[in-house]
Amino acid sequence: MxxxxxxxxxxxxxxxxxxxxxxxxxxxxxxxxxxxxxxxxxxxxxxxxxxxxxxxxxxxxxxxxxxxxxxxxxxxxxxxxxxxxxxxxxxxxxxxxxxxxxxxxxxxxxxxxxxxxxxxxxxxxxxxxxxxxxxSWAVQVPRRLQELRLRLAAARDVLGQELGRPPTTAELAAHLRITEAEVAEGDQASNAYTARSLDITDDDSGATAVLRTLGREDPSFDVIECLDALKPLIAALTDRERTILSLRFVDELTQADIGERVGLSQMHVSRVLTHIMDRLRTGLLDDGPAP
CATH class of the missing domain: 1.20.120.1810 (Four Helix Bundle (Hemerythrin (Met), subunit A))
Incomplete structure (x- = not known):
């Protein structure tokens, strides 16, 4: 609902x-x-x-x-x-x-x-x-049409995989045991799901004037958030642990190569990395009480 x-x-x-x-x-x-x-x-x-x-x-x-x-x-x-x-x-x-x-x-x-x-x-x-x-409905839509939109979306995924192409209106209607008119009604309801700009696309990127004005969500924000949360956890590591972590994930060395650099066996390096990752994971997942 x-x-x-x-x-x-x-x-x-x-x-x-x-x-x-x-x-x-x-x-x-x-x-x-x-x-x-x-x-x-x-x-x-x-x-x-x-x-x-x-x-x-x-x-x-x-x-x-x-x-x-x-x-x-x-x-x-x-x-x-x-x-x-x-x-x-x-x-x-x-x-x-x-x-x-x-x-x-x-x-x-x-x-x-x-x-x-x-x-x-x-x-x-x-x-x-x-x-x-x-x-995320742009306008109020009856629940029946909201549910129909979801059924149509699921049917398109299933039939698209089976047919190797987008299904036709008749094929969607037969799959869901509804009329073609109901399929069309469900598609119209989808237009109310997300408000779309009426601006005409006027560049090669396909972006409308509104999209260029508002910009796009930068996926690197999630990376920055994670890095910011990791900073105090990494700072709490020992010098040797930070060195091993850097050699593994910055220089991308193998555990054997890291062992040669720091004078440890490959097995010891593996244990140290496991310990480091456990500490970092524990720190990231540690949180306050549930909502």
Whole structure:
């Protein structure tokens, strides 16, 4: 529903017996959100392995998944900070990000050896961006047409992949089991989704006068924000750690080459880099209380 986020119902508290069966010997943490980032990361990996052995739809599976959600809510808070200047309520953004977190948990395969935070953040951020997209209507449009626009967009993606070309109006109508007139109506509703300039394109870049006046969003802003957040964390490293970090990510040397430069074995360099990245990740994800 555009402009609103329907809050998910609070998860039912599992009985003690169900929780014991769900954890299967894993220590129970009454308040997972109170753990440090490193503790939460280690416990998450253990719980993901436990989750893979449980049948989806069972109370045990739901219990472990809910615990994983609580453990990783800091990822939602981290992603939400990128959009703190938006007009939408912070609580709505947080709820939408939590939906993205749940999707990431459902799709994550711990056997691949990928860090969950790196896997989940794009999904969480994507869910937030989809929320902004679906609530950015230039004028008031009936809910029926808003939903029709979303169905048409999804159908175009599916049929476009199957056909290898944009689907026709007749093909969209047949796929969605609606009339061609309804397809046209949904397309008209899309015009109210984003207000477009009436200026005529008058240069080779395709930019209208309004776009040239307003400018475009610079993707480097995100990079600057991340670098600014990293500065105090990097400053807290030792001289040797900063040197190793620079050799790896500025000079792009291999771990073996770094070892020769600083007089360490490749394995030792690997351990130092892992320790550095863990500290930086912990510092970036460390945040205050949830909205």
């Amino acid at each position: 555009a402009g609103q986020v329907r809050p998910a119902p609070p998860p039912q508290q599992p009985t003690l017996l169900v929780r014991r069966r769900a954890l299967g010997g894993i220590p129970d943490v009454p308040r997972p959100q109170d753990l440090s980032t490193e503790e939460a990361r280690a416990l998450s990996e253990t719980l993901f392995r436990r989750l893979a052995g449980l049948d989806e739809g069972t109370p045990e599976h739901a219990c472990v998944r809910n615990t994983l959600v609580e453990l990783n809510l800091s990822l939602v808070r981290f992603a939400a900070r990128r959009f703190r200047g938006r007009a939408e309520p912070a609580q709505d953004i947080f709820q939408v990000g939590t939906i993205g977190l749940i999707k990431a948990i459902n799709r994550f395969d711990v056997a691949r050896g990928v860090d969950f935070a790196s896997f989940a953040l794009p999904t969480i951020t994507g869910e937030m961006k989809r929320f902004f997209r679906d609530t």
